[in-house]
Amino acid sequence: MFQLKIMFQLKIKGEKMNTFKKLIISSLVALGFFAFNVNANAACGKLVIAEQNWASAELMANVDKIILEKGYGCEVELVPGATMPTFTSMNDKGSPDMNPEQWANAVYTPLKKAVDEKRLIIANKAPITGLGEGWWITPGTIKKHPKIKGMTALEILEHPEWFPYKEDPSKGAFVGCPAGWGCQLANANLFRAFEMEKKGWVLVDPGSAAGLDGSIAKAADSGNPWFGYYWNPTSIIGKYGLIPVDFGVKFAGRDNWDNCITLAEQDCADPKPTAWTKSEVNSIVTANFAKTGGKDALKYVKKRVFPGEVMNSMLVYMADNQAKGSDAAIEFLKQHEGVWGKWVSGGAKKKIKAGL
Numbered sequence: 001m002f003q004l005k006i007m008f009q010l011k012i013k014g015e016k017m018n019t020f021k022k023l024i025i026s027s028l029v030a031l032g033f034f035a036f037n038v039n040a041n042a043a044c045g046k047l048v049i050a051e052q053n054w055a056s057a058e059l060m061a062n063v064d065k066i067i068l069e070k071g072y073g074c075e076v077e078l079v080p081g082a083t084m085p086t087f088t089s090m091n092d093k094g095s096p097d098m099n100p101e102q103w104a105n106a107v108y109t110p111l112k113k114a115v116d117e118k119r120l121i122i123a124n125k126a127p128i129t130g131l132g133e134g135w136w137i138t139p140g141t142i143k144k145h146p147k148i149k150g151m152t153a154l155e156i157l158e159h160p161e162w163f164p165y166k167e168d169p170s171k172g173a174f175v176g177c178p179a180g181w182g183c184q185l186a187n188a189n190l191f192r193a194f195e196m197e198k199k200g201w202v203l204v205d206p207g208s209a210a211g212l213d214g215s216i217a218k219a220a221d222s223g224n225p226w227f228g229y230y231w232n233p234t235s236i237i238g239k240y241g242l243i244p245v246d247f248g249v250k251f252a253g254r255d256n257w258d259n260c261i262t263l264a265e266q267d268c269a270d271p272k273p274t275a276w277t278k279s280e281v282n283s284i285v286t287a288n289f290a291k292t293g294g295k296d297a298l299k300y301v302k303k304r305v306f307p308g309e310v311m312n313s314m315l316v317y318m319a320d321n322q323a324k325g326s327d328a329a330i331e332f333l334k335q336h337e338g339v340w341g342k343w344v345s346g347g348a349k350k351k352i353k354a355g356l
Contacts, residue, residue, distance in 0.1 A: 044297050048077045049078055049098045049099075050079060051325060056315060070351050071300075084106065087111070090286055091120065102284045119287060126305065132279040134230075135228065138241075142243070157194055158199065163227045165202045171201060175204045185265075186276075189268050193274065217240065233306075303342070333352065
């Protein structure tokens with residue numbers, strides 16, 4: 001009887017011990033799931049993104065901030081930036097973590113080296129479609145001179161009389177860049193390369209960015225012809241529907257472009273006729289972005305492409321409403337879900353929409 005009692009007590013203790021063990025195991029499993037969820041939610045840490053000092057770059061940086069924060073749980077800080085200072089800081093110091101709109105031609109050689117040495121990553125090779133620099137005409141130009149439709153620059157240059165220069169109507173006006181801009185040198189050397197002076201043209205310095213924009217606006221509003229330099233994406237292209245002109249010649253190589261066309265006249269003795277160099281914009285990130293942001297953040301940047309017409313419409317919105325990048329980003333996310341919804345996962349999309 002005594003032995004049976006002892007055995008019964010041991011059985012009870014054993015069952016209690018097993019129950020206690022099961023409780024501990026269950027708790028550990030629950031803690032494991034909790035830790036997994038915490039780690040999953042904290043997968044994206046703090047990121048610093050450059051908000052550069054022009055409209056499209058402001059828009060892109062603020063769209064990235066909202067999507068990465070609301071959709072993927074990142075903590076994003078925007079810092080002021082510009083093409084060369086931002087690249088130099090990323091290359092030398094590893095900060096900021098991302099430049100959404102890096103114009104690659106300006107840093108062609110050092111960017112290639114930084115990518116080869118794994119300091120920087122080109123996360124998106126073409127985040128905006130339809131971009132580029134070159135020569136443009138207004139829609140009013142075609143309306144006034146229908147023959148010009150589809151003409152190349154080489155063909156247009158034979159007709160300076162279609163673009164009378166205000167100070168000397170016997171000559172044609174080609175509007176270049178303001179003094180001090182890099183494109184001012186390029187246009188001056190192309191003016192020589194295409195022998196435009198001999199053909200009856202004058203290279204007009206608009207004096208400033210406002211002067212350049214004003215010359216386009218005045219011509220477009222009055223229906224008068226206009227021929228000159230501009231770039232895309234911009235609100236001016238979107239608002240006035242400027243039409244790009246094919247040069248009628250191939251790109252004559254980087255040596256001609258880098259070692260002559262882009263230099264001062266005294267350093268470019270024999271410029272060759274050429275099309276404008278291909279404009280390349282990248283979204284670049286540091287190695288830290290890839291580590292801290294995680295695969296989902298990097299995947300988002302890779303898929304994020306703004307259609308040129310949508311970007312231009314947003315730049316017109318910003319100009320007309322004097323909107324900052326932060327305001328424009330919310331407008332973009334509200335009006336163009338069909339665009340950005342393809343960049344993110346279904347779960348992230350729901351979070352972003354709920355957070356607007």
